[in-house]
Amino acid sequence: MANVTFQQEPVTLLGQEIKVGDQAPDFTVLSNDLKEVTPADYKGKVRLIASVPSIDTGVCSEETKRFNEEADKIDNVHVLTISMDLPFAQQRWCAANGVKNLDTLSDHRDASFGENYGVLIKELRLLARAIFVVDANDKVTYVEYVDEVTNHPDYEAALSAAKQA
Template sequence: MAEERKGAVTMRGNPMTLVGPEIKVGQKAPNFTVVGKGMAPATLDQFKGKVKIITTVPSLDTPVCDAETRRFNVEASNLPGDVQILSVSMDLPFAQARWCGAAGVDKITTLSDWRSASFGTSYGALIKELHLLARAVFVVDKNDNVTYVEYVKEVAEQPNYEAALAAANKAAAA
């Protein structure tokens, strides 16, 4: 049974339980298996040698997630070429592709955790009560070490973009 962290985040003020371990700076990034474009499996290993900004959002079809993902897409243009932004949600890959097309989002990779919640349970970001991912940001360096973590306490609020981008730029320069 996976570890559970009751009240780790709130959704519109209501305490929620996160399933999985709390990821800490300095640890190895856990591997995961999610679903990418064309229903192909995707794992952490596919992004080896790159700095990864991994964002988790409940659903791209909600206003805060929409705004966050659009913002990271814009910021991607200012990041070094070896930085890859991954956005993981429970949205089906078809819905992610439709959303990206409609939003003009083309600089980030969307990944779906709907099949097994592998990412959510490995990174402690699965909201037990909703079977959605909490809002979180992880920066993982080229050697797959975690260099930055933010679990956004209130899921309806946006993450600290500046801190995440600074951590990614620092990891890319290392």
């Protein structure tokens, strides 16, 4: 498993670590209108999936705003931000921050995404910061588990991978 820290303290990630070349695991999360969302809803589309601890914190907020701006510039790539935040909180945050170019999805109910992508922090029941790019054939083409959860991901590498997928 990836060695990850939260505020410099080691944390335990539950689930299997995802690697480039893996078939993208299935998961079920909730949209902001409380509908179940699965990878089948994006079948045939390239996805950049960002997992964040909470959309309403500094780094997560900046990251989501950055990917929202970039999502408008990348053709044929669907950007998803997944956190343990309640759908109502995600919806409120998106409205307050003008985020409309990506989907914010909640893993709070089942932690299905967190466990299946190896990003569920056992000690906190939050998601670790990570980026996954999944191509139109559901193959993982890029993975970044950010080693310190409070740090930013490598935006340029993730965006480049998404464009190439």
